[in-house]
Amino acid sequence: xxxxxxxxxxxxxxxxxxxxxxxxxxxxxxxxxxxxxxxxxxxxxxxxxxxxxxxxxxxxxxxxxxxxxxxxxxxxxxxxxxxxxxxxxxxxxxxxxxxxxxxxxxxxxxxxxxxxxxxxxxxxxxxxxxxxxxxxxxxxxxxxxxxxxxxxxxxxxxxxxxxxxxxxxxxxxxxxxxxxxxxxxxxxxxxxxxxxxxxxxxxxxxxxxxxxxxxxxxxxxxxxxxxxxxxxxxxxxxxxxxxxxxxxxxxxxxxxxxxxxxxxxxxxxxxxxxxxxxxxxxxxxxxxxxxxxxxxxxxxxxxxxxxxxxxxxxxxxxxxxxxxxxxxxxxxxxxxxxxxxxxxxxxxxxxxxxxxxxxxxxxxxxxxxxxxxxxxxxxxxxxxxxxxxxxxxxxxxxxxxxxxxxxxxxxxxxxxxxxxxxxxxxxxxxxxxxxxxxxxxxxxxx
Ligand code: GLC
Numbered sequence: 001x002x003x004x005x006x007x008x009x010x011x012x013x014x015x016x017x018x019x020x021x022x023x024x025x026x027x028x029x030x031x032x033x034x035x036x037x038x039x040x041x042x043x044x045x046x047x048x049x050x051x052x053x054x055x056x057x058x059x060x061x062x063x064x065x066x067x068x069x070x071x072x073x074x075x076x077x078x079x080x081x082x083x084x085x086x087x088x089x090x091x092x093x094x095x096x097x098x099x100x101x102x103x104x105x106x107x108x109x110x111x112x113x114x115x116x117x118x119x120x121x122x123x124x125x126x127x128x129x130x131x132x133x134x135x136x137x138x139x140x141x142x143x144x145x146x147x148x149x150x151x152x153x154x155x156x157x158x159x160x161x162x163x164x165x166x167x168x169x170x171x172x173x174x175x176x177x178x179x180x181x182x183x184x185x186x187x188x189x190x191x192x193x194x195x196x197x198x199x200x201x202x203x204x205x206x207x208x209x210x211x212x213x214x215x216x217x218x219x220x221x222x223x224x225x226x227x228x229x230x231x232x233x234x235x236x237x238x239x240x241x242x243x244x245x246x247x248x249x250x251x252x253x254x255x256x257x258x259x260x261x262x263x264x265x266x267x268x269x270x271x272x273x274x275x276x277x278x279x280x281x282x283x284x285x286x287x288x289x290x291x292x293x294x295x296x297x298x299x300x301x302x303x304x305x306x307x308x309x310x311x312x313x314x315x316x317x318x319x320x321x322x323x324x325x326x327x328x329x330x331x332x333x334x335x336x337x338x339x340x341x342x343x344x345x346x347x348x349x350x351x352x353x354x355x356x357x358x359x360x361x362x363x364x365x366x367x368x369x370x371x372x373x374x375x376x377x378x379x380x381x382x383x384x385x386x387x388x389x390x391x392x393x394x395x396x397x398x399x400x401x402x403x404x405x406x407x408x409x410x411x412x413x414x415x416x417x418x419x420x421x422x423x424x425x426x427x428x429x430x431x432x433x434x435x436x437x438x439x440x441x442x443x444x445x446x
Contacts, residue, residue: 047071047078050343053095053109056086058274058293062364069359070350077343087272088112089215089413092406099124102337107344111156111331112216113147113398114405120150121403125333127153131345144369147398148331156331157352158369160360162291163325163396164224165389167298169286170311172198180313182323184225184254187287187316191263194286207263209276210289212255214417217272219399219409220326221289222416225251227324227397228317233412234400239442241435243415249427251318256420256427263287269421281306289315291328292393295385296365312385314392327396329369361386367393404445411437 057063067079082105084094092115098106099122111119119125132154137145144158166187168180172194181187191207198205211217223233231247234240242248260266264285268276273290277297280288281304288294299307314323332351334344350356357373360366362382367389373379380387400408415434419425 047076048340048343049078049080050340050347051080051082051105051107052347053082053084053098053106055084055088055091055110057083058086058297059364062360065363066351066356066359069356070347073350074346077346079347082106086274087215088217092216096124099335099337103335104337104339106335107338107340108347109333109335110159111333113161113327113329113331114216114401114409116148116155116331116333117150117401117403118405119333120153120155123336125155126336126338126341127155128157128334128345128348129154132157139371140369141371141394143327143394143396143398144329147327147329147401150401150403156333157348159330159332159352160357160366161369161393161396162293162328162330162367163389163393164220164289164315164328165292165294165325165392166313166315167280167288167290167294168311168313169194169283169306169309171309172286173311180311181287181316183319184228184258184316185319188258188263191286204284206265206279206285208259208287208289209264209268209271209279209285210259211272211276212260212264212268212417212420213270213272213275214413215272216409216413218416219412220328222252222255222412222420223326223397223399224289224315224324225255225318227326228315228321229254230318230321234408234438234442241438241442243412243438244428244431244435247320249431252416252419252431253427254318256423256425260420261423269417292367292386292389293365295383296363312389325392325396327398329367402442402445404441407441408438411441 067081071078084091092112095109111125116125140158141161144161148154148156148158166180173180173190176190176194178190181190188207195205195207210221212221226233226248229247229251231245231251232242233248235242260269276288277290277294279285281298283305295312298304298310301307315325317323332348334341334348338344354370354372357368357370358376358379361368361373361379365383367386368374374387374390399405402408411434415430419427419430
């Protein structure tokens with residue numbers, strides 16, 4: 001009863017939402033045969049729009065070129081881009097709202113590597129198994145295909161991969177006779193020595209910058225500390241939260257006490273990827289944690305003051321653990337509510353093609369998901385780090401693969417953010433609370 005009246009109420013609101021004058025104005029335009037009404041009588045030679053929802057890119061000029069190439073090869077189609085926020089968390093909110101509304105304004109969307117189980121189980125993403133047969137899938141890295149698979153069906157095609165890496169100022173390390181640090185402790189000590197000398201010389205220099213704002217990037221960075229201490233957020237062996245266990249606690253304590261306001265300025269508590277990279281490319285940080293695209297930006301003289309002085313290494317670890325990078329990356333999906341799935345698929349195919357992945361690798365430093373791109377001599381010549389880091393990409397650690405990942409992540413984001421922002425935080429208590437909340441969410445999904 002309550003439901004029905006709510007639905008009726010909505011319909012009514014929907015009706016009233018179009019003011020009378022607007023209806024009249026539209027009628028007037030139709031009568032006058034205005035150009036705005038082209039949709040009613042499409043000209044045969046006009047390209048069909050394919051609507052893509054995407055985030056604000058790090059390297060817009062490269063993406064402009066990708067879409068221009070697509071349109072040149074597909075003159076019957078036109079890509080209409082809706083550019084959302086840069087942050088994956090904010091972009092998720094925008095995109096899922098559209099999909100919940102079954103909006104026909106979305107044909108194709110970019111999907112973070114953590115979303116396919118959610119989008120598959122919610123019925124938002126079209127299963128692509130028939131369009132993307134096993135022979136074609138075999139061209140891709142298996143981990144990337146796995147990330148797009150939920151309950152045996154495939155919901156996205158992998159566009160590029162990412163994994164956390166340590167960027168450093170090779171000139172500054174060399175001046176001090178340092179090798180890239182193996183442990184977090186060593187990184188903090190090297191940073192302190194280099195910063196002390198820089199500060200004497202009157203420079204603004206910090207030891208480290210990374211992503212510690214309350215959003216998905218914080219989860220990625222914190223997982224790298226926790227995993228490299230042998231801990232887990234969700235233990236894959238038990239499927240339960242391990243946040244309140246000693247390895248995870250110790251890693252979080254290290255970030256709170258030694259990184260925030262220590263090696264890194266307190267300001268990193270508000271930094272996502274762009275802000276943290278800015279500090280590094282301005283020459284104001286010795287070490288920097290970021291994804292592969294930062295290599296191109298840091299070495300691009302138009303965007304960076306430290307080009308040619310940047311080194312790249314695997315992330316440090318704790319003495320008891322192994323270096324571990326979080327697996328990131330983006331996929332392309334087709335909306336279940338698209339009215340033009342064939343055109344949508346043509347865009348997906350082009351975006352994930354060898355040609356596009358090669359362009360993205362060479363021009364944007366993005367790590368391909370197709371195996372063959374890693375062997376391409378032009379790619380390796382332009383971006384040697386992609387070959388050198390291929391092993392890190394292949395072994396990067398996936399975040400929990402569950403349709404309730406966004407809810408789990410939300411708890412993690414709040415926990416990490418509160419825990420690291422204040423040195424007097426009661427870590428045991430906060431971790432136990434977050435753990436119980438994560439387990440409750442995971443139980444609901446079982
Ligand atoms: C990058 C990664 C993505 C991750 C995000 C966090 O975009 O590719 O997987 O979730 O950063 O900020």
